[in-house]
Amino acid sequence: MKHRIAILSFFLIGLILIDFSMGSTYIPFSDVFHFLIFKLDTQNEYYTILSQLRLPRVLSAIAASICLSISGLLMQNYFRNPLAGPYVLGISSGASLGVATFILSGNFLNNPLTEWFIHIGISGAAILGSMTFLLVIFFISLRLQNSVSVLIAGILLGTAANAIISFLQNISSGLQLQSFVYWNMGSLQNASSQTSFIILIVTIICLVVLLKFSSWLDLWLTGDEQAKSAGVSQKYYSLLTFSITSLLIGLSTAFYGPVAFVGLISPHVARMIFQTQIHKRFLIYTTLIGIFVMLIADIILQLFAFTNLPLNTVISLLSLPVLVYLFIKKKELWM
Amino acid sequence: MDVAHFETIQLLCGYRQNKTQITVPKSIINITIQKPTLVAVIGKNGTGKTTLLKTLAGLLKPLNGSILINNKQFSELSIKEKSYWISFLPSYNNKIPYIRLNEYIVLGRKHYEWNHKNEQDSLNDLLRKVSLESKAHLFLTQLSDGEMQRAAIARTLARQTPIMMFDEPLAHLDPKQQICILELFKNYTHNLNKIIIFSTHLTDLILSYAHKIWLITENEVIDKIPEQIIIDHDLENNELKIAIKPWQQKSSHFRGCVRLVGDGLAYTYTKYALHRFGINTLCNKIPAFSVIIMQVSNQSHRWLVKKENSIIREFNNLEKLIGYLIDIL
Incomplete structure (x- = not known):
């Protein structure tokens, strides 16, 4: 198992370097090395590109993927269902609805408001949206007590949210519409280094909290009654998973748009490669796989930099074959 | 921690459903256990064996009455404090994917006290007791239903709580393993001073193992030692022992x-x-x-x-x- 982590870490470092050097301008590895480890001369021709474009992008990729993969893991753990994930359960759509309401109904874009206000507004709306949807799904799950029905409810909620979003799009102005559509496609290039760094710190705090409570996640897998009899309170466990999931999904959706599928496939790939669900390790593995998937998606995106391909398109095309393969080849994956 | 006194006072178990109460078992339960005992709960389907066990284990709120452990109100304890006293094994345990047997036995052990001296030794010892030592490194999904049942029993025993409850622990087990598990239970009551309460349908088998029988009928909960149950013909009277039809079946017409x-x-x-x-x-x-x-x-x-x-x-x-x-x- 140890050599798999070593190989994965090796690949991750390689992917980060490649991701730094890829883009509309190719930057040699030696310069990337200098930029990351030593101080690159500010007079260097690539310095501005690396610090203003590439660093925010790579940080965004890492922050977004950790947010998504951890929330995917939490949702799959909570519902004990391999299909659960922020995108499938409609939580991302909830965040989108929040952002859509903020961008499309208000008239903020024309106002001379500071960029920070808009940022805070968007992230607040996204967190509020994802939290509301998560709560609705949570209450539905209490009444239904059947994970398949909960998934159906999640998909229906997502569809309803999308319907309201298209209604809002219909009645909004061209400028608002444009900025919403770009946001909705998902992008790692809008957030600044500072924003991504803050999100990264928040995700790492969440990860540490989850590692502290990893035995709750383990025990939860044994079933409601066994978990309760072992001393895990459903109330506190739900509070933990739901607050962290809505915070992470809200943050990542606000700044990187509703990024699809990373949350769903990272735990699956981690399970398959590392063959464990002991959460002390599984949380870390899932996070690493999440970063891996996101970096590959971003590198592919950079290969087609000239076409302005949306991030979601690449991730969907990349993950669908993986998901289909997992569900066909690894039937014992969950049940 | 040892339990000196486990008692129910005017206990009424059941469910609340849309403002109406469904009581199972139908009667009020007054039971006292004062020393390490192996108790078998028997009764027909739907008489409330599982509901009774879940209520005693603190997983369901009693409709009325109270449960006392060492003269303390059990319902006033937090979920975590309850878990120090009582462990409960449900009748169905899913095989969690990508969890190995040796991980499963001690899963989440950080959460409750794992009061064994040497973790690896006690793990091997437990696996040997349920004859699964050769499967320690297999995934749960690779176990048969009977093996999974034994693994779940071992997991509950590993917690070493003073009171342990099992819902149908003998389901899926072959006759030899049924006896092994009953011996193990008896061992835990005698040598480790545990109170073990389990439900079952194997009425003939458990009569010679259990110290006490709680027989749940339509209108009362009979609490007797096994010998008394046999003398009073309680099994026959409550349709828990059915005479097997004789073998000879004559065909109506012969070819x-x-x-x-x-x-x-x-x-x-x-x-x-x-x-x-x-x-x-x-x-x-x-x-x-x-x-x-x-x-x-x-x-x-x-x-x-x-x-x-x-x-x-x-x-x-x-x-x-x-x-x-x-x-x-």
């Missing part, structure tokens, strides 16, 4: 008749089988064919089909013999 020669068990059951397939062995006139049962060794027999003093066929399998007889008659 033919053969003479059957033999003795002992082989003779009796050959006769039953022939009758079941409509071949009579008690004939009015002298039959054309006769079947002779020959014992070849202690455990194997041969069936010879004779017609007018000459052997026409020989079989070592009853089903094939009957197939042949049906063809020729």
